[in-house]
Amino acid sequence: MPRHCATCSRTDSEARFYGDFCEYCTREKIMRQLPEEIEMRICKRCQRIWTGTRFAAPTKKAVEDALHLRLKGFSINVLQFDGETVSVELGEELKEGKITIEKEFKVKQDKVVCGDCYKRASGYWEACIQLRGGEARVAKAAERIEKYVAHSGAFVTKSEDAPNGIDVYVSDKKTVNEMLLYFHMKATTTFTLYGVKQGRRVYRNTYSIRL
Ligand SMILES: [Zn+2]
Ligand SMILES: [Zn+2]
Structure with missing residues (x-):
């Protein structure tokens, strides 16, 4: 039968x-x-998307993480994403085995400004690198530093001409510490109390570098 x-x-x-x-x-x-529309938090400045733990460039993995916040209980395979719509293959485990469906959702953009863009806009910095020495050496070092910082995900807040050199202000001092090791740059570091955040003293670092 x-x-x-x-x-x-x-x-x-x-x-x-x-x-x-x-x-x-x-x-x-x-x-x-399933809903027709899926909400995604997107930074209106840098276009990165919220994945549940951080803002990230909209790679396949990041879009899948963002969708997991809204679609519980499915495995998600993103086929296409352009910011306006997202096509996915969803898988659900049923008693008799896995079933998959394909669907296109409209993306409802929840536009925000991410922490990094906010810091950038407000001129935030934690580290000032004072490069001193001959003009050509200073210019070359400043260029290498700016490239390294951009690549690391931090940012250069501003660069200013100073007597005998350039001051480069950077958003993140941990990045600067790692960079100095990487470039084998010797610096004299001084610390200035900047404020208190969540009961913790926050210092800004100044690095003097002779080139
Ligand atoms: Zn942003
Ligand atoms: Zn049927």
Whole structure:
């Protein structure tokens, strides 16, 4: 005796079954429960998206992490994302095995300014690198520093001409510490108390470098 789908009467020789229903009707049932629109938090300055732990460039993995915040219980494989719409292959584990469906969602953009863009806009800095020496050496060092900092995800707040050199202000002192090791640059470091954040003293570092 063939089994018949309780909704469309297909038989089990025509389609795979999940409980009393064929795979087509099971997919339709899942589709009906999905929203048409998915909200995503996006920084309006840098266009990075919120993944649940941080703002990240919209790589496949980052978009999948962002969608997991809204679509619980599915495995998610992003096929296409352009900021306005997102196409995905969703997988759900049912008792009889995994079923997959493809769907395109509209993206509802929740536009915010991320912490990095906010810091950038407000001129935030934690480290001042004072490069001193011959003009050519200073210019070359400043260029290398700016490249390294941009690559690390931190940013250069500003660069200013100073007597015998350049002062480069950087958003993140940890990045600067790592960079000095990387470039084998010797610096004399001084610390200035900048404020208190969550009960912790916050220092700005000044690095004097002779080139
Ligand atoms: Zn059916
Ligand atoms: Zn941003």
